[in-house]
Amino acid sequence: MTYNHAEKGQAGAFRDDLAPTPIASTLPSTGPSTGTTTPSIHSGKGVDEKQIERVAERAILPDQLGTELSRQVRHKYASSYRKIFGVIFTVNLAVFVGLMASYKGMPNSRDVGSAASANLMVSILFRQEEFVNFWYEVFTCVPHSWPLYIRKRLAKVFHYGGCHSGAGTAAVVWYILYTILATKEWIDEPVTDELVNMVTSWILVSMFMIILTSAHPDLRRKFHDYFEAFHRFAGWTALMTFWIHNIFSARVTARQWETSLGDVLIRSPNFWFICISTSCTIASWSRLRRRTVYPEKLSDHATRLHFKYRGMAPFYGLKISDKPLTEWHAFATIPDTDPESGKINGFSVVVSNAGDWTKKQIMKPNERKLWVRGAPLHGLLYTSKLFQRIVVVATGSGIGPCLSLLFAGITPRRVFWSTREPHGTYGTRVVEEVKRADPNAVIWNTHERGYPDIVREVYQLVHESNAEAVFIISNPKVTEKVVYGMTTRGIPAYGAIFDS
Numbered sequence: 063m064t065y066n067h068a069e070k071g072q073a074g075a076f077r078d079d080l081a082p083t084p085i086a087s088t089l090p091s092t093g094p095s096t097g098t099t100t101p102s103i104h105s106g107k108g109v110d111e112k113q114i115e116r117v118a119e120r121a122i123l124p125d126q127l128g129t130e131l132s133r134q135v136r137h138k139y140a141s142s143y144r145k146i147f148g149v150i151f152t153v154n155l156a157v158f159v160g161l162m163a164s165y166k167g168m169p170n171s172r173d174v175g176s177a178a179s180a181n182l183m184v185s186i187l188f189r190q191e192e193f194v195n196f197w198y199e200v201f202t203c204v205p206h207s208w209p210l211y212i213r214k215r216l217a218k219v220f221h222y223g224g225c226h227s228g229a230g231t232a233a234v235v236w237y238i239l240y241t242i243l244a245t246k247e248w249i250d251e252p253v254t255d256e257l258v259n260m261v262t263s264w265i266l267v268s269m270f271m272i273i274l275t276s277a278h279p280d281l282r283r284k285f286h287d288y289f290e291a292f293h294r295f296a297g298w299t300a301l302m303t304f305w306i307h308n309i310f311s312a313r314v315t316a317r318q319w320e321t322s323l324g325d326v327l328i329r330s331p332n333f334w335f336i337c338i339s340t341s342c343t344i345a346s347w348s349r350l351r352r353r354t355v356y357p358e359k360l361s362d363h364a365t366r367l368h369f370k371y372r373g374m375a376p377f378y379g380l381k382i383s384d385k386p387l388t389e390w391h392a393f394a395t396i397p398d399t400d401p402e403s404g405k406i407n408g409f410s411v412v413v414s415n416a417g418d419w420t421k422k423q424i425m426k427p428n429e430r431k432l433w434v435r436g437a438p439l440h441g442l443l444y445t446s447k448l449f450q451r452i453v454v455v456a457t458g459s460g461i462g463p464c465l466s467l468l469f470a471g472i473t474p475r476r477v478f479w480s481t482r483e484p485h486g487t488y489g490t491r492v493v494e495e496v497k498r499a500d501p502n503a504v505i506w507n508t509h510e511r512g513y514p515d516i517v518r519e520v521y522q523l524v525h526e527s528n529a530e531a532v533f534i535i536s537n538p539k540v541t542e543k544v545v546y547g548m549t550t551r552g553i554p555a556y557g558a559i560f561d562s
Contacts (some may be wrong), residue, residue, distance in 0.1 A: 090283075114135075121525035123518050126550040136541075137549050143559055146224030147231075153404030154181065154232040158239075171243040172315065172330075179335035182304075185230035188222055190342040191437035197222060198440040202447050210530060214554040217445040219533065223559060227277070234270040241267050247314075255313045262307035269300035283560075290389055301340060308332055332425060346436040350386060355432050356422075360489040364414045364459060365424045368398060374409030376470035378438035379463075382411070384419075386433045391419060394463030411489070414464030442533070442558055443467045449530040450474070453523045455516070455544060457481060460535035461488065463494065468499035468532075476523040477503035480514055516540065517547035524553055531555065 111334065125132060157177060161169040187193045201219035241263040248256040276282065276292040312326040319326065327333045356368040374395045381390045393411035400407045413423050446452050446467060451474045456464045458481050468477070477500040484505050485494050496503050506514050520532060532555040534544045541557035550553035
């Protein structure tokens with residue numbers, strides 16, 4: 063999915079020139095208005111009734127900018143995620159060329175190993191919660207007085223997955239090169255340390271190839287549970303093997319330098335890189351806890367799981383599981399408040415029927431325990447703080463993550479929520495929370511009204527509120543449609559990345 067946008071001047075050009083089309087109606091509205099209401103009094107001879115005429119101004123959806131080819135390249139294929147991936151790979155390629163030139167085509171295995179370890183460390187850091195939250199804070203701390211063309215680019219910080227995958231892929235390539243060099247060194251000097259170094263290198267490469275292959279977006283979507291298992295257990299195996307490999311590699315170097323093993327380790331970048339990588343893994347799993355959950359069944363399609371062990375500020379997500387070694391599910395959290403004091407006293411997550419695990423949670427209405435892991439993590443909607451006004455779009459259970467943003471009440475917003483039977487599926491409480499955040503929220507009941515022309519409806523809200531950006535939480539197809547429909551018309555739009 064791509065999130066490139068036209069410059070602020072382009073967006074402003076067509077917004078200022080819009081010619082709204084007035085649509086007069088005296089019929090009762092079947093849903094929330096997306097237009098304006100103009101009261102007028104009609105009086106006739108012998109008639110003392112007052113009639114209120116509703117005039118809904120509909121904005122004209124502008125044409126998309128650029129040619130079909132330029133739109134496809136800019137807004138679909140050249141995403142920020144892929145750009146970050148490309149930059150990291152290009153930097154690594156430049157380092158590789160530099161090493162080849164410095165060593166006349168035969169780089170030193172220690173330098174190659176350091177490059178591999180550095181990339182692995184970066185890849186793991188961008189899956190460490192506090193590290194990711196730090197970058198979210200850095201990128202969202204700018205004031206609204208900064209130009210929109212800067213803020214809309216800073217909002218793409220949630221594409222940080224490109225750093226994880228880019229550095230991870232580069233690490234695999236470097237380790238393949240290192241393993242080739244280690245094999246050559248063993249052939250030249252077949253001693254025990256060189257043999258162990260070579261064998262552990264091949265084990266590492268095998269584990270990395272399993273992780274890399276299973277992480278391909280197509281395989282990941284089709285076999286997600288297997289992907290998680292491969293990623294986790296192959297990663298742990300690689301980490302343990304990496305320590306063994308690092309020790310024996312240092313022994314080889316110690317023999318060559320005629321010094322102690324400890325001296326080599328302290329002077330080795332590999333050693334410090336693996337210490338950081340290991341610390342990140344330990345930090346996440348050391349916070350594995352089994353917590354009591356209080357279900358609030360909303361319908362046969364959705365439930366709301368409440369946790370009381372701690373308060374949770376808006377804009378955070380958490381991983382939940384009932385089988386911590388095999389599968390984890392990430393959910394955006396919604397602060398729960400005390401009815402009397404209004405203080406945050408817990409948090410909840412909305413779970414809708416999207417598979418076996420979610421269906422099992424919906425069908426269990428009783429109090430029970432679930433596992434949580436790691437620290438709360440910022441997500442896409444946190445970047446909404448960068449804008450003065452936004453439009454929030456959700457379909458179905460996508461309203462769950464949006465409730466946290468609506469609770470925060472930081473950024474003025476309009477809401478468009480398309481779902482089947484909102485009251486019957488998600489309950490009156492959820493609908494009231496949406497209406498409290500935006501009294502004129504457009505809640506589109508697809509059972510009564512069919513599926514909306516969502517790009518046109520969202521653009522209408524952008525036009526009415528003069529919003530600077532659009533945020534959408536939906537399935538991949540609708541997310542791509544709305545993001546593409548907005549960005550190709552010069553409006554910054556952001557949705558979840560499904561291949562990160």
